[in-house]
Amino acid sequence: MKNILSVCGMLTLICVSSFSQAHISPTASDIEDHDKDGMPDWWEHYFSDGRSEKLDPARDDSGEDPDGDSLLNIDEFRYGTHPFEKDTDEDSLDDGEEVHQHRTNPAIADTDGGGRPDGYEVTNGADPLSPGDDHSSVITASVSLRPGWNLISFPVSPPAVSIHEILAPISGSYSAVWSYRNGKWKLYDPDKPGLSDLTTMEAGWGYWINMKHSGMLTISGSAAPKSVDLEDGWNLVGYNSPHSQPVKNVLSSINGKYLSIWVFINGTWKAYDPLHPEFSDLTTMEPGYGYWINAGTRVCTWILP
Template identity: 30%
Template sequence: MAGDSGTIDIRGPPSQADLNAHPMVVWYTGTQTATINGAEQTLLTNYLANGNGNLLVTGENIGADLDSTPFYTDVLKARLVNGNAGATAVQGVTGDPVSGAWASTQLTFSGSSPDAVNPLGAGSVPFYYVGSGQGAGVRSDYDSDSRVVYLGYNYLEGADSNRLNVVGSIVQWFDAKKAPVVGVQWPNGGETLMPGTSYKLTWSAKDVEIPSNGVDIYFTSDSSNPTWTLIASGEPNDGVFWWNPPAGIDSPLCLLKVVVRDGQGNAGQDLSNSEFTIGSPIITTFSVTLQPGLNLVSIPLVPIGSGITSVLSTIDPFYRAVWTYDPVANTWKTWHRGEPSNGLTSLDLRMGFWVDVTGSSSRLLTVQGVPPTSTPIGLVAGYNLVGFPSAQTTVTVGAVKAATGATMIVGFSGSASPGYTRVMADTEVLLAGNGYYLYVPVAATWTVTY
């Protein structure tokens, strides 16, 4: 396929999708006088807005061509001072993260009409023209995860021996802005893996620089209380690792975690979207009947799939809202059908939660999962809305008070409108499937045995 030749653009600009796939773009205009047209300006602006993109623009005449355009002032953060700086060399700035290494070194470039510029907004000048002291470029943060370097001269051609190192310094400055964007691809939820069989773990990771040993891979067999076991460390970012799951694991609550470090030490990570299975676990089923209206509920199992719609799938679509209290943040977290979540996206065995059941009939909530051996529930001073992850039927309110220091335990009462709660007597027992408010004067941990 024929390529571009000189100023003749045979292939045309890349597509937006192609550009967005790259964490860094170099846009070089050389000595052209018609530098970056309107369509290309839009392409580059959208690339930066897409997230985690970095742009190096270099070439003379860009300021003379684009000065006062939104692209020049808002993206390149520059204002043209002189369309011909009359210089053949630039010099760095002491302490500048891009150019500081060349604060006492003249860097030569080719071309005949370099642009002298001033920075706008939060932009900074990384290089000055030798002789005039005018600004030769601008570096700036475009947004929270994208950076731009604009050099108003033709530096990528010529014979300066520092060119590679200068570009490398720009790359490192880009790289330092944000951690890698990581995505686990397989297993990503719902798969079954058997010990003794080799499987291809896959992921994607994008950043300006990811070293050849920048990837660590972990798994956990308990998504509700994860302890991460290392699968491999110091792997290349090739997106593939073959793994034989260890013997002795039978769990439907497994997750994969991939951690990727960039060249500046920033680490990004991703987990499987939902649980997958290793081995042949024994699955337990728990059911509780919910009445029309408000119900204070908990689940005594580690559910297979902790998302709200997964846990409550057997009563769908007969519920309109779910909410729980977060004592650490001192706020209610809610989920309403057809509306964005207000902080509540998943349910677990430690929490008590309210469910508003619609219709005039009772509904049987059935959840499949793994029974825990024991569950530690952290309690903060004040009220805590908790579950009872236990199959025991003889645990009294008095026993829980003695174990936690609680001075009051409040349970559900369908007839106690409008709050639908009541203070429980010490002789009453806690039961699986119900949620409870525990009031403790000081922080404590309640360990519930299944």
């Protein structure tokens, strides 16, 4: 046993010694830069081996930007980012955007270490350099789902928009999701995700979801945008508010610009006719439901109060 420990200890000592020596006195191959472009040959080779895109250690390509992220090759080297990937840390911000606009670290997804990716903070008005505000604007909402078809929307903006990720809490409980965008239907089939053309879910849109049995979908995120763009004709939109409000008040910004609004609640259709509100059975807009708005021939922007 002593012999084994002695051998292991000797090997460890040798490894540590070698590691330290390598960092104190780098070898010539570590600093070779044949084209004198400020990027060592080993770095250029590392990001070229096995790739169709290549850096050239025999040519000064330090001022080029092959991935189009507004960060030159020499800066990619200095910041430790990938010269052929626009978003090295996958935080939804291009490397150049992080360096030149937000002063965040393009190699670390959460620069301030507060728990939220830099891209999420920028999108939702938080400071990616201040960890204290990462969770200050987080809102949680729950959408109740009954067996069969449900017309829903999100009263908050989730940090991620991947439909698979958002619906993970009710995985196996639904059979299909439909959305109507820009005059076209889109479908997500959880059994055939690769053949589905509906890949995201966001605040501002309405969704038909077919449930196998009842469930509750809880979503956390930031405050949803106050405006929703409407195309001419029918729009399947979301109600971007966590509070119930009278229909007439909610739609005041598009008064005279829409023909009707419909909602599907507990298996029953309800409608609001702005010309005959006294005959309408839809009187209140509520969070969690999706709405059909007929804008007629007008293109307009619905701004919530």
